Amino acid sequence: MAALEEELTCSVCRDSFSQAHPLPCGHSFCPACIREAWIPQEERKGCFTCPQCQEEHGEVLCDCCPLQGEDGPSPMAVKTCLRCEVSLCADHLRPHLERPAFSSHLLVEPLGDLSQRRCPAHLEVFRYYCVDERVYVCGDCLLEGGHTLHKVKPLKKVEEDLKIILQNLLSKAEKKLKEGEKVLKEHENIDSVMADSLKQDNSQVERLDTDLQVQVKRLVLALKEITKKERQQIIERVQQDCVRVKDDMSQTVKIQHYLNLLLAETDPFLLIWAFQSDDTKLLADLNCPLFLPEPICMDRKHIIEDIESKYREFITATLRCLSELKKELCE
Ligand SMILES: [Zn+2]
Ligand SMILES: [Zn+2]
Ligand SMILES: [Zn+2]
Ligand SMILES: [Zn+2]
Ligand SMILES: [Zn+2]
Ligand SMILES: [Zn+2]
The missing domain is CATH 1.10.287 (Helix Hairpins)
Structure with missing residues (x-):
C-alpha cells in the first residue's frame, strides 16, 4: 500500500496523481512534470534525464577507462550500451559508432545504475517490449514462451514506431499553429476594414x-x-x-x-x-x-x-x- 502510494506521488512536485507514469528507473512523475522536465534546459542540451536520478547518482564515468588515470579521474561517459551493459566515453564509444558488428547495440544516455533496466526474473537487460501487456521483456522471458501469442518488438523498433507517431502529432501541431497564424492574419486589418464598411x-x-x-x-x-x-x-x-x-x-x-x-x-x-x-x-x-x-x-x-x-x-x-x-x- 505504501509502495503504491509512493508510485502515485510525483517525485518533483509531490502531488499525487491518478495514473502512474514510472520511468524505467522506477521514479514516478505527474504528466505535467514529465513535460516540464523534457523542455530543453541549456546545460542539459535537450537530453532527458530523470530529475530524481540526476540528484541521486550525479555523473556517470566511463567503464573502460582506468578508474584513476595519469591525467586525473576517468573521463565522463557519453553513452551507455544496453547490450554490452557498459558506459563509454567518447573515445571508447567510437567502435560502437563505426563498426557494423555493433550496429544492433542500443545506446542510451549515460546510466549510472542499470538495475532498473534488468529483468528481475532473469537479471538480463530488457531488449524487447510487449505491446499487448505494455511491459519490458528480456530475451529469456521470450524463450520461456509467456509472450508467444503477444506482439513483441525490439526496443529500437518501438522507438522507430513511436517516432513515426510523434512525427504525425508534430505535423498536427504545426498545422494547428499555421491555421492560427492564418486566422490572425485574416483579422489583422479589422480596424480599416470596419472603418471602410x-x-x-x-x-x-x-x-x-x-x-x-x-x-x-x-x-x-x-x-x-x-x-x-x-x-x-x-x-x-x-x-x-x-x-x-x-x-x-x-x-x-x-x-x-x-x-x-x-x-x-x-x-x-x-x-x-x-x-x-x-x-x-x-x-x-x-x-x-x-x-x-x-x-x-x-x-x-x-x-x-x-x-x-x-x-x-x-x-x-x-x-x-x-x-x-x-x-x-x-x-
Ligand atoms: Zn509533478
Ligand atoms: Zn530516476
Ligand atoms: Zn573510456
Ligand atoms: Zn555494446
Ligand atoms: Zn526476463
Ligand atoms: Zn506479453
Missing part, C-alpha cells in the same frame, strides 16, 4: 435622409395643391353663379326701363294697347325669382379622400426607400 453604411443611411426629404416635400406640395385646387373650384362656381345673377338683373333692368317708359306715356290709347298686349309676359318675368346661388361650403369629404390617397403614396414611397436601404446594408 462604416463609411459605406453611413453614406447609404445619409442617402435615405435625402430620399425621405424628397418624399416629404412631394407630400407637402401635393397637399397644398389639393387645398388650392378646392378653393379654385369654389371661385369658379361662385363666378358662374354671379354671371347668372347678373343675367337676371339685366333682364329686370330692361323691364324697369320699359315700365318707366309706360309710366311716362300720356296717350291713354297707346298706354292701354301697350300694357294689355304684354302684361302676362311682363308679370311672369317679374314674378320669376332672382337666381340665388347655393351657400359657399367646402367639400371636406372629397378633400379627405384626396389627402388620404396622397398619404398612401407617401407611405409606399417611404417604405420603398427603407427597404432599398435594408437591401443595400445586407449586401
